[in-house]
Amino acid sequence: MKQMSRIVRTVTNLIYGFIIIFGFYVILHGHLTPGGGFQGGAIVASAFALLLISYGALNTEKLLKKDLLSILESGGLTMFIGTAFLGLGITFFYNFLANSGSWFGDAAVIGINPGNMNTGGVIPLMNIAVGLEVLSALGVIVLVMASGAEFTKKKENS
């Protein structure tokens, strides 16, 4: 993939950060608003895809390291299953933080409410873990596919 015109690259520079921030917003508010780990991670990964289209595969690989992303992916997954393991005193996946008063431990309001970030127990933690996993996994997928496409194109031309 070649890099695209200067207009596209400038617009990418402008909105790239905002997309990522919006993605993290969706991840962090997963227990209050529509969205969650997967959706937010997919939004962040779409920013990576935007970068990939406008700057080309070779330039993007300088910025986004596949190695780092796959470490992040395994880390997110381990965090997710680790959180589930922490509930093992009662049951696997038990929400031991909910209504406990500590992190994310405020009592959740049943009914219409303005939303309190500090509720949900382990759900926000798992959202963050899933978000990390999805953004890095989808990032790796688009990067690998782009470099694979590069390879086949080279083969076709030769």
Next chain:
Amino acid sequence: MLGLLETGSGFWSAIIWVIVVLIIGGIVYYIRNKGEESYKKNTEQDKPFISGNPELSKEGSHISANHIYWGFTEALKDYYTPLVKTHTGNINDYSSWIIVITVIILIMVGVNG
């Protein structure tokens, strides 16, 4: 202890089977020992006798898998030709078979069930 497995019409016990095989094996071994005593190793007696034809070389005498059951497949040609042709290896056919069988079973269950 003998491991009787009831099958509804009888029983099966591997232990008894093994004991019987051992006994028969002992008898066979005994009879074999009674046999011809003039056999000597590394003489002409060891050579295969192929109606006077010369013996093939060791490497040449191996029969590869292609030739085993040639007669069987040749005799059942009418069965095998269409069957092998059905295994096209085409992914469209794979999905078509699944869909067709699903539809047939849906009809069968819908009518009979």
Next chain:
Amino acid sequence: MNLSNHIPILIIAIPLLAAFLVPLIGRINKKATGILTTLALSVSLILTIILAVKILTVGPQVYVFGAQSPALTLPSGLKFPIRIMFQIDAMGIFMGLITAVVSFSGAVYSLTFMEQHSGLDKYYSLLLLLTVGMFSMEFTGDIFNFFVFLEVASIAAVALISFRGVDLGEPAEAGFKYMVVSSISALMVLFAVGIFYGQYDLLNFAAIASVVKYSQLDKIALGLLVPVLAMKAGAVPMHMWTPDAYSEAPAPISMILVAASQASLYALFRVTFSLYNITLNTLAVGWIIIIFGLLSMFIGVTMAIIQKDIKRLMAYHAISQTGYMFLGVGVGLAVLANPVALSQYGITAMEGGIFHIMNHAMYKGLLFLTAGALFFRTGTKDLNKMGGLAHSMKYTTIFFIIGAAAIAGLPPFNGFASKLLIYESVYRFNPLLSIIAMVVSILTLASFVKVFHSAFLGPKLPQFREVKEVPKSMVWAMAILSCIIIFFGLFPDLIVKNLVHPAVMALIEQFKYTGTVLGGI
């Protein structure tokens, strides 16, 4: 914290944790990945055995995720369960034992078999995920959760089948075909889940089983579930993906794939017996399954005889042996509504079919491993190019003889015991079926004589002068399976009485299955 209550989840959770840790550890030390995998799977195997003892002595176990206590299926007076749960009865743990043994020996075998490949961290991670998917399919009590793990298992399986696809074209092709067919089947399952949910507002197997009416919609759900699950198990005429996938996957994966397709077979039996039981027209559905069985047995074995590729031949045999299970359990289903026939021969037929599942996983696994050993040393899967390998690979030859004798149903190996149960009971249902089954068994022996003759017998070929015995870990993996086969062959009555019969009764007695969750046994 009483860990003994958490055994059902630990069987799944430990391999799952290991699956996510393996890529991290693989960055530090490549060798450690295989050892960690083997360790995790051995812990899983030990826990499965402990759980099996507990289930067979105490009774079915329930594990509810995220509840106040593991056995709390109905919190605060609810009429139906709402949480995801594992519900493990004798049948589930029977399949779980197969999965545990097969995946453990697969991991041991992989230690040296896969040594030369790159990307081993991903290989082991996927192997663990495949195991987790299979375990969960067998343990779950939630129909949507079943769909999820069906997909987890098939995605992991596809990635493993096409593991060598980076260098070769054929594994990628096999992976593509398997992915497409398993996607279709999983989506049909999801559609059936939707039908159940729309009708009863329930997702729990036991809860649906207690209210199922066999209405028109239930018939559609059954008509979707039966063929796609049979397809995943490799029933003719939807079997064409099986030889492709089994022959192109690495040998330990082919072995685990056999167990994975049996997990789908288990799901088919679970749906027909535990979910619908006698509400459905057992004779009609039973005959559908019997016909699948007959076609699979006969076409599988006749196609196997003409194969040139050793693993493809074995894959066709896997189809043919699956036919025996369909036949045995299908006869049991056909007479389910008739208590007299059921007690006379139905239960025996089902015992034969269910026992055959375990036997088949063991000996077909062993045969795939010997095929892998031949490939490891000779670099070919083509039977035409092999010959005289018994001179240099003595252990492999012995293991192959054990496996081949078991699959052909020669006494005193385990295949004979389960086939005998099937022959004698099916004969009383319909003599013709039994005769076909025997003919198939003879053809099986014939085709393994072909393999044995062309690969092992004959003079030492010049191109294989350098060939020597396979490394220790591969021999050990094959030895584990051979010991199990010989033990099962010598003491089939112990296995049938203690493991198989409770599994069959768990399938037949639907009220126990629903009662475990809803109470009131």
Next chain:
Amino acid sequence: MIGNFPYIAAIIFIGLGIYTLMFKKNLIKIAIGVVLIQNGVNLFLITLGYIKGAVAPIYTYAPSGQIMVLPTPQALTLTSIVIGIATTALILSIAMMIYKHYGTLDTDQVRRLRG
């Protein structure tokens, strides 16, 4: 009648997907067929939980006095979408590998494994 339109649409989706799987000869088109079936089944699931005139089942700043749709089918659909993404990514990357080795995406030629 109009309430049943989503079901009809779901069936049309699945039918188109099946048609694609059975008759289209391009591997990428087959991947599209699988995605079509996925979407049809997802549409079917999400329709099951729909109530006419109801709002999304989220309490944060929800309009008062409105009934909400059933959240369970939405959770199921979301899970199925996540799995669908994994499936699609896998199918497409394997299709790329096939193209690399076979030099074609035609199903009539991608059949070295047969018989």
